[in-house]
Amino acid sequence: MTEARNFADELAARETPAVGVWNRLEGRPRTVGFDRALRAEVRDPLWMLTRQWQLGELRGADAGSPVTVTYAVTPSRPTRFQPHEGTPRELAVDHPLETAAERRLPTLAYGASGDEKVAFDLRLAIGRQWFKLMAAQPLLANLFRIREDYVKRYPIALPAPGNPGDVAKLAHPEVWAMMQTIAGRAMDGHLFYLHLKGGGNAEDGTGLLGALQRDLLRKLGRRLVRWYESLIERPAPADATWDPSRFEHRFSVAAGAPGGGEKKLSAKEYEGGTLDWHAFSVDPKNPLGGTKPPEPTLTRTVFPAPVRYSGMPLPRWWAQEDGKTNFAAVRTDSTDLARLVFLEFALVFSNDWYQVPCDLPAGTLAKVTGMVVTDVFGQKQAITPAGAGPDQDWRRWSMFTLDTIGDDDVQADTDLLLPPSVPKVTEGPALEEVLLIRDEAANMVWGIEQTVTTPIGEPRRGSEAAAEVVTFRRRLAEATEAADADPPRAPISYVLMNTVPEHWIPFIPVHEPGDHREIRLQRAAMPGVVDQKPVEPRTTLLRPGLDQPQPGQKPQYFVNEEEVTQAGTRLSVAYNRTRWRDGRVVVWLSARRGVGRGEGSSGLAFDQLVDTPLPPAP
Numbered sequence: 001m002t003e004a005r006n007f008a009d010e011l012a013a014r015e016t017p018a019v020g021v022w023n024r025l026e027g028r029p030r031t032v033g034f035d036r037a038l039r040a041e042v043r044d045p046l047w048m049l050t051r052q053w054q055l056g057e058l059r060g061a062d063a064g065s066p067v068t069v070t071y072a073v074t075p076s077r078p079t080r081f082q083p084h085e086g087t088p089r090e091l092a093v094d095h096p097l098e099t100a101a102e103r104r105l106p107t108l109a110y111g112a113s114g115d116e117k118v119a120f121d122l123r124l125a126i127g128r129q130w131f132k133l134m135a136a137q138p139l140l141a142n143l144f145r146i147r148e149d150y151v152k153r154y155p156i157a158l159p160a161p162g163n164p165g166d167v168a169k170l171a172h173p174e175v176w177a178m179m180q181t182i183a184g185r186a187m188d189g190h191l192f193y194l195h196l197k198g199g200g201n202a203e204d205g206t207g208l209l210g211a212l213q214r215d216l217l218r219k220l221g222r223r224l225v226r227w228y229e230s231l232i233e234r235p236a237p238a239d240a241t242w243d244p245s246r247f248e249h250r251f252s253v254a255a256g257a258p259g260g261g262e263k264k265l266s267a268k269e270y271e272g273g274t275l276d277w278h279a280f281s282v283d284p285k286n287p288l289g290g291t292k293p294p295e296p297t298l299t300r301t302v303f304p305a306p307v308r309y310s311g312m313p314l315p316r317w318w319a320q321e322d323g324k325t326n327f328a329a330v331r332t333d334s335t336d337l338a339r340l341v342f343l344e345f346a347l348v349f350s351n352d353w354y355q356v357p358c359d360l361p362a363g364t365l366a367k368v369t370g371m372v373v374t375d376v377f378g379q380k381q382a383i384t385p386a387g388a389g390p391d392q393d394w395r396r397w398s399m400f401t402l403d404t405i406g407d408d409d410v411q412a413d414t415d416l417l418l419p420p421s422v423p424k425v426t427e428g429p430a431l432e433e434v435l436l437i438r439d440e441a442a443n444m445v446w447g448i449e450q451t452v453t454t455p456i457g458e459p460r461r462g463s464e465a466a467a468e469v470v471t472f473r474r475r476l477a478e479a480t481e482a483a484d485a486d487p488p489r490a491p492i493s494y495v496l497m498n499t500v501p502e503h504w505i506p507f508i509p510v511h512e513p514g515d516h517r518e519i520r521l522q523r524a525a526m527p528g529v530v531d532q533k534p535v536e537p538r539t540t541l542l543r544p545g546l547d548q549p550q551p552g553q554k555p556q557y558f559v560n561e562e563e564v565t566q567a568g569t570r571l572s573v574a575y576n577r578t579r580w581r582d583g584r585v586v587v588w589l590s591a592r593r594g595v596g597r598g599e600g601s602s603g604l605a606f607d608q609l610v611d612t613p614l615p616p617a618p
Contacts, residue, residue, distance in 0.1 A: 568600075
């Protein structure tokens, strides 16, 4: 460390950082009574004046208190939205930003085949809604034959034991019981919805009807389509924001900037849950275009008020402080900088801060273009943002401001973002839940499907679902095995590889293309316990590439290696419900990322000699 030559110049340039250390003198009474201490007696006035002069308290300073504050704010509303791999479009204002940023298609991965990508609970709900609409019409209420026609035209078939795609409907008792109840008795409403969306008429297949009845059915069909599409927010396939390789939502919004142009805000690592200003960063590249100009500048003159909080030291001597907050009980370490900064503010600089009211609607990107403070002496002083300066300056500190993506030498952005989000969202039970853990013994990562969605739309523990499928397949295999099969005769058997529960999906490390050092994780498959066929994931979280394979390409799925830490990663899918500012109820399906529970072990082993199991007694 070099010796400082000129402290004034170096302190102004901040070339020699220093940490100030001081001691505080606090009076402590030595008696039980406080009567004499509350008198604040002065025993040596000359000594007290000398100490005041020594500490600089007699030095004159312009310390006028603020009286009024005049500020100018230019608000702008985000009007454009772009998924990470989609095209820019208009940002809807009739629902919160969370729906556009998180929503995903309510498709079914487990037990889905052909067009059966929707669980049977939604299929039955659409059918019941259709019959309810018809029952409310006098022209259709008495036509019981129409109901039977719809059930026959859009049937729910009973699962076939010989069909491999129906294993999920046969292996679980509650699913099989539901299928026996609704097969041939209820209408598949989703098939009817697809018929209407494909240009078909609602009266198709209903027999002879009058002209008024056909027109009424067509109107009701359009109402049914609008009802189902407004029931759950659905994105177009190109508007999905979930990045399966990063386990994060990635999207951008844009708003008009004062003076022309636009300001693009990108959320590169939004994990789901609470969407606020800290999820966004200023992206100076690739503007979205089509933004609307900012709103007129708002200029107001207000009265500042000192900051107040519970347990704050009072400036007056003859006042009792609130004892509910005990700052002396806060235990900090020398490396606990956050608590130290908090205590320094609370106990030393608390009465140096003022707050100014400024009302802004949600969904606003506000820029403070100017602020002037007038004190009790009538002097005016312009206030500049505390976080102004180069964006890459490590000494810059600010709160509620946005950083800029990249390493370019640009000025820091000091705008205030109030995203069009909601303060409270009700989250339903997890329909899918996956825990990704590192298995150092096997040198791989496992995706453990802890919760899967059954074909009837109900969540089920992944271990129970996998065990029931294995049991069902074993029963089928035992029924088809030859009775005179030659049993093993040796007392020991060689096992190439032991089995792993079928709800454990492996991810193996592979090299990045063109790189011999960086690795990524590739989804693999374990052989089934019964039929030795590759086991596919039962959750949509681990099925990218399987449901929509590319022609001529093998389905592959890669995950960035750094996304699965030693603590593990937890993924979940659940429905969310909230109310927008106009009282409208909004429901959407979203994925969320969280922290796991550490490493684990699958017990995977190779090349083993085990005792041959004894054949069953005749």
